[in-house]
Amino acid sequence: MSLPGQGIHRPPSAASAPWTRRLLWLAPLVFLGLFYFYPMVRILGLSLNRSPQGPLGGFVNLFTSPGELGILGFTVWQAALSTLLTLVIGLPGAYVLARYRFRGKALLRALTGIPFVLPTLVVAAAFNALLGPSGWINSALMAAFHLSAPPLSVTHSLAAILAAHVFYNTTIVLRMVGDFWSHLDPRLTDAARVLGASRWRALREVGLPLLLPAIATASLLVFLFDFTSFGVILVLGGPRLTTLEVEIYNQTVNLFNLPLAAALGIVQLAATLAMTVAYTRLAARVSRPLSLKAQRVTERPATSRRSRLAAVAVTGLLLLVLTSPLVALAGRSFARLGPQRQAAAGPLLTLDYYRHLNENPQGSLFYVPPTEAIWNSLTYAGATVMLALALGLPAAWSLAYDTGSRLNRWLDPLLMLPLGTSAVTLGFGFIIALDTPPLDLRASPLLVPIGHTLVAFPFVVRSLTPALRSIQPRLRQAAAMLGASPRQVLRHIDLPLVGRAVLVAAAFAFSISLGEFGATSLIARPEHPTVPILIYRFLSRPGTLNYGQAMALSTLLMLVTGGGMLAIERMRIADVGEF
Amino acid sequence: MRRFAVPMLAAIVISACGGLPAKPTAATTLSATQPATQTSAPGPTPLPPRVVTVMTHDSFEASSSVVALFKSVFLADVRFYKAGDAGTMLNKAILAKDNPLADVLYGVDNTFLSRALSEDLFMPYDSPMLSSIGKGFEVDPQHRVFPIDYGDVCLNYDKGYFQDHSLQPPTSLEDLAQPAFKDLLVVENPATSSPGLAFLLATIGHFGPDQYLDYWQSLVDNNVLVDNDWETAYYSDFTIHGGQRPVVVSYASSPPAEVAFADPPISEPPTGVVTGNTSCFRQIEYAGILKGTRHLDLAQAWIDFMLNVKFQEDMPQNMFVFPVNPNAKLPQVFTDFASVPQHTAQVSPDAIAQNRDAWIRAWTQTVLR
Numbered sequence: 001m002s003l004p005g006q007g008i009h010r011p012p013s014a015a016s017a018p019w020t021r022r023l024l025w026l027a028p029l030v031f032l033g034l035f036y037f038y039p040m041v042r043i044l045g046l047s048l049n050r051s052p053q054g055p056l057g058g059f060v061n062l063f064t065s066p067g068e069l070g071i072l073g074f075t076v077w078q079a080a081l082s083t084l085l086t087l088v089i090g091l092p093g094a095y096v097l098a099r100y101r102f103r104g105k106a107l108l109r110a111l112t113g114i115p116f117v118l119p120t121l122v123v124a125a126a127f128n129a130l131l132g133p134s135g136w137i138n139s140a141l142m143a144a145f146h147l148s149a150p151p152l153s154v155t156h157s158l159a160a161i162l163a164a165h166v167f168y169n170t171t172i173v174l175r176m177v178g179d180f181w182s183h184l185d186p187r188l189t190d191a192a193r194v195l196g197a198s199r200w201r202a203l204r205e206v207g208l209p210l211l212l213p214a215i216a217t218a219s220l221l222v223f224l225f226d227f228t229s230f231g232v233i234l235v236l237g238g239p240r241l242t243t244l245e246v247e248i249y250n251q252t253v254n255l256f257n258l259p260l261a262a263a264l265g266i267v268q269l270a271a272t273l274a275m276t277v278a279y280t281r282l283a284a285r286v287s288r289p290l291s292l293k294a295q296r297v298t299e300r301p302a303t304s305r306r307s308r309l310a311a312v313a314v315t316g317l318l319l320l321v322l323t324s325p326l327v328a329l330a331g332r333s334f335a336r337l338g339p340q341r342q343a344a345a346g347p348l349l350t351l352d353y354y355r356h357l358n359e360n361p362q363g364s365l366f367y368v369p370p371t372e373a374i375w376n377s378l379t380y381a382g383a384t385v386m387l388a389l390a391l392g393l394p395a396a397w398s399l400a401y402d403t404g405s406r407l408n409r410w411l412d413p414l415l416m417l418p419l420g421t422s423a424v425t426l427g428f429g430f431i432i433a434l435d436t437p438p439l440d441l442r443a444s445p446l447l448v449p450i451g452h453t454l455v456a457f458p459f460v461v462r463s464l465t466p467a468l469r470s471i472q473p474r475l476r477q478a479a480a481m482l483g484a485s486p487r488q489v490l491r492h493i494d495l496p497l498v499g500r501a502v503l504v505a506a507a508f509a510f511s512i513s514l515g516e517f518g519a520t521s522l523i524a525r526p527e528h529p530t531v532p533i534l535i536y537r538f539l540s541r542p543g544t545l546n547y548g549q550a551m552a553l554s555t556l557l558m559l560v561t562g563g564g565m566l567a568i569e570r571m572r573i574a575d576v577g578e579f
Numbered sequence: 580m581r582r583f584a585v586p587m588l589a590a591i592v593i594s595a596c597g598g599l600p601a602k603p604t605a606a607t608t609l610s611a612t613q614p615a616t617q618t619s620a621p622g623p624t625p626l627p628p629r630v631v632t633v634m635t636h637d638s639f640e641a642s643s644s645v646v647a648l649f650k651s652v653f654l655a656d657v658r659f660y661k662a663g664d665a666g667t668m669l670n671k672a673i674l675a676k677d678n679p680l681a682d683v684l685y686g687v688d689n690t691f692l693s694r695a696l697s698e699d700l701f702m703p704y705d706s707p708m709l710s711s712i713g714k715g716f717e718v719d720p721q722h723r724v725f726p727i728d729y730g731d732v733c734l735n736y737d738k739g740y741f742q743d744h745s746l747q748p749p750t751s752l753e754d755l756a757q758p759a760f761k762d763l764l765v766v767e768n769p770a771t772s773s774p775g776l777a778f779l780l781a782t783i784g785h786f787g788p789d790q791y792l793d794y795w796q797s798l799v800d801n802n803v804l805v806d807n808d809w810e811t812a813y814y815s816d817f818t819i820h821g822g823q824r825p826v827v828v829s830y831a832s833s834p835p836a837e838v839a840f841a842d843p844p845i846s847e848p849p850t851g852v853v854t855g856n857t858s859c860f861r862q863i864e865y866a867g868i869l870k871g872t873r874h875l876d877l878a879q880a881w882i883d884f885m886l887n888v889k890f891q892e893d894m895p896q897n898m899f900v901f902p903v904n905p906n907a908k909l910p911q912v913f914t915d916f917a918s919v920p921q922h923t924a925q926v927s928p929d930a931i932a933q934n935r936d937a938w939i940r941a942w943t944q945t946v947l948r
Contacts, residue, residue, distance in 0.1 A: 046674075121810050128815040133823045150823075155815075234807045239768040240947050253666040254770060255936055256673075256694065336842065352842050362896055365643040365659075424667065431671050435678045442680055443632075443660050526639075526661045539810050540638060541899065542833040543840025547814055 021402060024394035025411065028457070031391055034439075035450050036418055039429030044262045046432060051259035058259030062267070065260075068247070072267060075243040078158060078233075079226035082165035086222050087215070089166055089321060090173025096314045097174060098181035100307070101299045108315060109178075110565035112322050113171045113507065117515025117561045118329075119532045120231025121539055122554045123164060126325035127236065128155070129332060131163075136328065156238025164232040169222045170322060172508075176221070179504050180214035180466060185293050186300075213287040213466045220279045221462060224272060224419040231517075244268045248422040265425050272420025276413035283466070284403060290470045326558060333551035336544070353548035366526050368534070370553060374560055377514055377530040381564070383449035384456055384513035385506050391453065392460030392505060397494070399461065400468030415461055418454040426454075445528065452516050456509035463508060467501035468494065507568045514561055531557045630656040631877035634672060634681035634869070636665045640897035641890075649884050655877050665691060665773060673698045676870065682878040685727065685866035685885065689717070690776055692865060693932030696723065701867035704879055708886035713905040716863055717928070724865040727885050728900040731831040731920055732777035733859035734764075735850045737818045740825035748851055749826060752785055752858045756797035765804040765816040765824040770939050773862070774809050778828040779942055780931065781860035784924025788934070792945050799946055819849055831859060832899040835916040839896070847916065854920035861923040864900070 051057025062068050097109060115123070129135055131154050138150035145151075154160045188210065192202040208215075228245045237243075242250075244264055251261035302308045334349050360367040368376075395415065402408050418426075434441045441447050471494065479489045495502075517532040529537070531553055538550035628650075639661060646657055660681055662668040669691050672684050676698065687695045695701070701723035709725070712718060716726040734749060741748040749755055755764050767775030782791045795803075804824055806812040813829055816822035819837075834848035853859075866885055868878045884890055891907035894900055901909075901919070909917070 121808075124811060125815065129821075132815060132821075134821050234771065235811050239771070239805045239807050250770060253664070253670060254939075256670055350842075356842070362640070363642040363644055364897060365641050365646050427663075427667075428671065428674055431675050431680070435675065442675070526659050536637070539814065541840065542813060542829065542836040544820070544837075545840040545842040547820060548842060 021398060022407065024398040025407070028391045028395040028415075029411075031453075032415070032418075032457075035434075036421075036426070036454055039426060039433035040421065042433040043425055043429035044265065047258035047262035058261075058263035061257075061260045062263040067242075068260075068264065071242050071244055071247050072271075074241065075227060075245075076271070078161055078165075078241075078243065079223050079229075081158075082162050082169070082226040083219055083223045085162055086166050086169050086173055087219060089317070090170045090218070091177065091215075092310075092314045093170070093174050093318045094178035094181055096311050097178040098184075099186070099299055100302045100311050102302065102311065106566060106569045108318070109174065109569065110562045111326075112174055112318055113511060113565045114326060114558050114561050115167050115322055116169070116171050117511045117557065118168075118554065119515070119517055119535055120164075120235050122329065122535060122550070123167065123232070123325065124235040125332070125551070126329040127160065127164065129328040130325055131155075131160075155236065156240065158237075158241065160236040161229075161232055161241065164236050165222075165226045165229065167322060167325060168232070169225055170318070171511075172222050172225075173218045174318075175504050175507065176218040176463060177211060177214045179463075179500055181211060182298055183293055183467075183500065184210055184290065184298065186298050209286070210288075210290065213283055213469070216279055216282050216286065217462050217466055220275060220416075221419070221459065223275060224416065227271070227275075228268070228420055228422070230423070245422055249424050252422075252424050252428070261422075261425065265422050268422065269417060269420055272417060273413055275420075276416040280409070280412045287466060287469045290472070329551060330555045330558065333548065333555045336548075350548075353545070353552040356545060357549055357552055366529070366537075368527075368529060370531075370534075370556055373529055373531045373534045373553075374556065376528050377532075377557075377560070378564075380448050380452065380530060381510050381513040384452040385509040387449055387453045388456035388460045388509040389502070389506060392457050392464060393502075395457075396461045396464035396468055397490075399465050400471075403469070416458045419458050426451075448530075449513070452513040453509075455516070456512045459508040459512065460505040463505040464498060464501050467498040471497050503568055503571060506571075507565060510564055510568065511561060514557070514564070531560070628654055628656045629874060629877060630658050631683065631874050631881050632658045632660055632681040633683045633685055633881060634660045634662055634668060635684070636668045636686040637661050637663060638898060639686060642893050642897060645890055645893040648889060649881070653877060653880050655874075655880075657881070669695055672700055672869065676700055679869040679871045681869060682872040682874050683866060683881050684869055685864070687724070687865050687867075688773070688862045689865075689928050690773070690780070690862070690931050690935070692724065692928045695865075695867070697932070700869060702870045702872075704868055704882060706879070706882055706886065708883045711886055711904045711906065713903050716903050724867040725882055725886065726863045726903045727866050728891075728894050728898070728902060729861050729863045730900045731854070731859040731861050731923060732774045732781065732828065733831045733920065734778075734853040735817075735827050735829040735833050736853065737825040738849055738851050740818050749853050750855055751853065752782065752794070754853075755803075755826065756794060756801060758801070760826070761801045763824055764798065764801070764826045765806060765812045765822070766798075766828045767809050767812050768805050768807045769942055771807045772809055774828055774830065776935075776939070777860040777862050779938065780926045781858060781924040783938060784860060784926045785857045788938075792941060795942060795945050803946070805946060830899065831918055831920065832895075832901070832913070834918070835912045836899050838916055839912050852918045854918045857920075857922050857924045859920045859923045860926070861920075863903075 048055045048058050051061070053060060093112070097105065118126075127135075131137055131152060133150040133153070133155075138152050141147065141151050142149075154163070184207070189202045189206050192206045193199065197205065227243075229243065230245045230249065233241060233243045233246050244267065248261050248264045248268065251257045251264065302311045333353055334351070336348055336350055357370045395411075398405075399408050399412055430447065431442055434447075441450075475493050475497075476489050479493050480486075484492065514530075515532060517536065535550050535553045535557070538546045538553065639659065649655075649657055662671045662680070665686055665688060668684075669687055672680065672695075684695075684700065696719070703722045705722055706725060709718065709722065712726055716729070718726065734752075734755070736748045738748065740746075746759065749760060754760060766778060769776040769779040779791075782794055785791075786794050804812075804816060806816060809829070812827055813833075814820045814822075816824050817827040817829075818825045831852050831854065834850045834852060837848045837850055838845060866882060868875070868882060872878045886904055888904060888907050891902035891904040892910075894902055895913050896910050901913075901917075
């Protein structure tokens, strides 16, 4: 509130917020209370109380074991580095996607969203196919320079973790910042340029401050994902690098040291909360009402040589970083690579792996054809999108409207906690908390969209709030003055203005659900597996056919994700783009 | 369903289908020696089929025909609840023991067995099928858990690699400590991987709790590679699938799986197994009836069924494990290509329970620091 002119536009806060607006919180809070806070309180309480030294035993244990605090340090360090790198790669891409009109833009956006859903083991396989000791790059280098050993060694290193995190999360920056950017009125920076500011200075002093809310949001989400990353650390980081999430899993499952696991979980939650509080403070300070423009108005063709060069370079970099592993993966689903000495026996290219997906030679009870697994995945994803939007819209609306309200200042950071929660802890929480009818959901397929929504909900709120906050309150006030009911204001002012953000939110919810493995594997009915579950099923057995089928299914998952993203791109909510 | 009926079952199946009884009758007579335990009262209207729930781990597989056989004989449905990896599954069962998630738990192995028993999860059952369990599998004297299958964790090697390099493939654990095997071995982390832990136990059983760290030190000197999971070790680092290491910790049943799941088909496995002289650790998987079950009769029937030849013969092709019932015939691909070690490294479940954390910590200090 320290910036001049801020107070004028602020909607009336807490004191005058009508009680009906607080009702907006009803559904989101009931949902979070029932499916997040209650199970978490139960499992953390039970875990801490199992310690023979009393409820604080877990913490005593934590502060006296030598390695545990170092793990916290490394967790924060790798997450901060990963976030920084993701911004470095993502921001130029967001600029190009926001400002330039070019063919294949929707496709580029869809392609860059695919990594987000891929199972870790598959990504590890793709990285290995590219960068591993026998990967394409090493093989090419060895052949080119007649080397006897692979020159690049990236597996089991911090570099591998960072690369994978950038690969996974760049799409968050592209979408959150890019979409916000595409609605900024370019005349603001143009004006600065006319007044003599250099291109760089106009960006630094006009563009960036306006973008800060979106950049802060994207950074927070990327950071939290990297902070609680599990599979990437385990598979690509190797056994010497451990994060809190991996340690919590290890203490919970392998050592069954629940008190220590709970203490670690509370540390992880506290760190998440601290990050989010810092973020909400910052967001409240830097976000300001803007006149948003339709992307149709703001984007322009890349005409100058310089802008074309920049657009091509940035697009090329994105494609290289984000899609070359995808190509490597898809390639493996068509190629017979191993066992290498048998490869000569058949043709090198094959559709066999896809064909075999439709066969069930062992007559397995749990076999499903790929179409059915895709259908299961899409059903869960559809339910997640609906649920996350239904809960996220009212919450975001309240957060944006009543910025100063004390209730909102409390609730805002709490919404993000599910992102900082260890999946195994919450899974165990479900087991002990949701065990009485009518809420005996422990083995219910309903838990899948519920679990996915817990992760998707913060994303939905975070993508919607900056857009809603940036709406000029005068528009609403004018509409209200002209006799519009609150519902009409929502329908005719808010929704059209944030339609694009709703689509971004939907795309996130969709991809979170499609790619999620941990929670799904714990609660999915084995007769109705999702695509990631089937992929793991194949990968957990020896044999070239199993490996090939895992790659084929991964390729199908990429296609379904890309197709879903393109479909969401094409949707229009409340005439978005027509304002 | 009748097409699955085998002569032994014909009478029961016919009686069940022919008379359309309102309740299951003679339900548990898969084995002639078994007493009928069906107790539900006859009702005037046909009841919906009762359900027995089996909690198990992610890797569980079975043929639909075999499960259908159980359903047709006991007129009951079987629901499987896959609760994560073996460790996650067990811990969930422990957390839910006052209000159990299932009637039967299947898939606790001997590295986790003591935890399950000390948490008092299971109720005893004097199964008539106990006598059909082969010799050498530890049977709980209180009959709370029943061994169902086993698999040996052993070193696998790439036959082609050793041929191409004119080297002798390894024949013992000691070989891997020799200079000739430098840079050749990839293993899994015992703290995060079940075969990784089994292999650590193999070295403890083979060298003894006082000597195994020396062995691991010599493996470290030989530049052993450690992955956190079997999938990465086998599919990314093992030479068969494009990696750089021709020796990997896997299962004795991996070579038959390589043949069964080969593309294009191959006539013999590309990998061999080091089985000699207590170099493998035997993982035995157990099942038990969870205390608090609401379908005791069906739970008992399912335990018996898992030990029955029908189920035992179905397991190898689905889960690539070996049956504990010696009467069960192995599929062709197993008899042709599977190697069963004569003597495996011995570490008792109690010793594992007592020392597991300390062993893993010591291993971590030696190998990863």
